[in-house]
Amino acid sequence: MWGLDYPNEHAQTSFRGFIRNPNAEGEGRSVTHVRSFHDAEDPERDFCLLGNIPLLAGKYDASGKKGVYYEVKVIRMTKGLNGIVAVGFACKPYPLWRLPGWNRLSAGFHLDDLRVFYEDPTGGHDYCNTPSTQNMTLHEGDVVGCGIRHPGRLFFTHNGRRLGDVTAYPAVFMPPREHDVYAAVGVEGECELEVNFGADMFVWKEGNEEAWSPVGHVGGRMEEGGGMNGEQLPTYSLV
Secondary structure, eight states: OOOBOOOOTTGGGTOOEEEEOOOTTSOSOSSEEEEEOOOTTSTTOEEEEEBSSOSBOTTSOOTTOOEEEEEEEEEEEOGGGTOEEEEEEEOSSOOTTSOTTSSTTEEEEETTTTEEEESOOSOOEEOOSSHHHHTOOOOTTOEEEEEEETTTEEEEEETTEEEEEOTTSSOOSOSTTSOOBEEEEEEESSEEEEEESSSSOOSSGGGGSGGGOGGGTSSOOOOTTTSGGGOOOOOOOOO
């Protein structure tokens, strides 16, 4: 079941908060609940939480798929307590003290300034390539979706509206099928989130179609001739 990795023992000293993933048996919560706390001693402490299973899996069959997608509901992002949320993707290993989009093989939409980043530590780009993003404002309770449309077009949604492809970065995580790509949720300060990988209905209606489900990307195998030298590839598992 898709969720977010718990920080390892070393990273726990940096992350101030908790992660509650869905129950593996499907009982109880269906989304991942995240809470981060303001650290008065280090108020600008960043942390990146990574998915436990890839959304895009390198070398695996994605035929019939449009792409992958997930959503984050921003319950709380307290500006007075340095609250920052960033939603995106990253490949492992990734420096957990860096927001997604700042390092190689990572992309992120930073919700404090509405700028997008891909392998860019220098300031990113305004996400204003469509009329729907030019006057966008973010409020507590809003839902921001994050997707990759094949073969490598990054896009985001806001309260069920698709905001268009990120034209500043026309191709991400290329070449296709070369990388295991995970959800990446960055936090700083006082924040509270719900991360939905599809166990609940998405606010963006098209995302509920099978063509956007990560299931076909992870665990499917290429047909004869589809893999490197036509080899059959093993399936992913949680074990």
